[in-house]
Amino acid sequence: MTHQECTCLSKFNEMLKKHNTEIDVTFTIPRDGGPMRALPKIATSKIETRKRVGPVIAAPTFCPFCGQRYAPQPAKPAEADIYQRLIDASVRIEGMWPFPVSPAPEAIAEIFEYADEHEDFPEPLRALVSSLDERTKDDLYKGGQADWDMAFDELCAAAARKHISGWIGIAANPMMKPLGGGGGVQFSWGHYQTKVMFAEHAEQLLRNAAKWGETNFMIASAPEGGAA
Known part of the structure; x- marks a missing residue:
């Protein structure tokens, strides 16, 4: 129905x-x-x-x-294979938030610090930040609470004007090293990397995170000098 x-x-x-x-x-x-x-x-x-x-x-x-x-x-929840892929690839989702959203969760403030200067910051968010005027960007990067709130509201307004909406997420994955020549890897959560991601739907963000972890594993386990 x-x-x-x-x-x-x-x-x-x-x-x-x-x-x-x-x-x-x-x-x-x-x-x-x-x-x-x-x-x-x-x-x-x-x-x-x-x-x-x-x-x-x-x-x-x-x-x-x-x-x-x-x-x-x-x-029904995202297909079980997504969660199993995340587990198998040792990917941890440290946070997910809808965007645009107001008021903003505190963790989002750190995500947008100098966003347009990081080449791996996800599009279209990077271009969205770059479209702000310099004063608004300064407030977004290092403004006080009131200035930051206003800057983030302007960022959300710009997203609405450009019809940009979706989910922001932070994925974490241990740094992996080859283990011998058998294609295995060794890793510890004492040393890990994070990646900011953006997708139109929450399920797609989880899939992208799983793929990122799987790619990291393939690169680490590839024979030396071979293709990842």
Whole structure:
């Protein structure tokens, strides 16, 4: 059965228009990596105002007017083979976040430090950062809390204008060394590398992370002088 979303939000906004009023919305990306949608906003605020993190977004699962579920029942999790591939390749996902998102999780601040200067920073995010004016980039790189928040909001606005949305993730993989000549490798999580990734859907990001780990293994286990 095809899922049909309710139209309460647009209907109520149409009725409120004559009062010069509209319902505040928040834009969300479902955890399954589905398309972005606008939902009625639930106001949240920080408890500890001195902390940089938060407040988080609270988004309704069901329409507050008619009770209908906004999104269809969650699809089954990403195929089990993705998780097995991640395990086999010794890839650890250190974090995943929808983008654009506001307010931003604290960990995202570190991801975007000098993003346009790193050649391996994922497109289209690198080009998106490069499109900002110099002052906004400076605030994004090293601004205080208020300046950084404004810079990140501008980054999200630029992403919306360019129709860029998806998932940002940080994948980690141990540094691997050949083990003898039998094609094996040795590694330890005491020395590992990380990679920032971006994909339109969460499942695709996991697949990309697994492929990255598998490639690292093939390179490390390839015979000396042979093709990886």
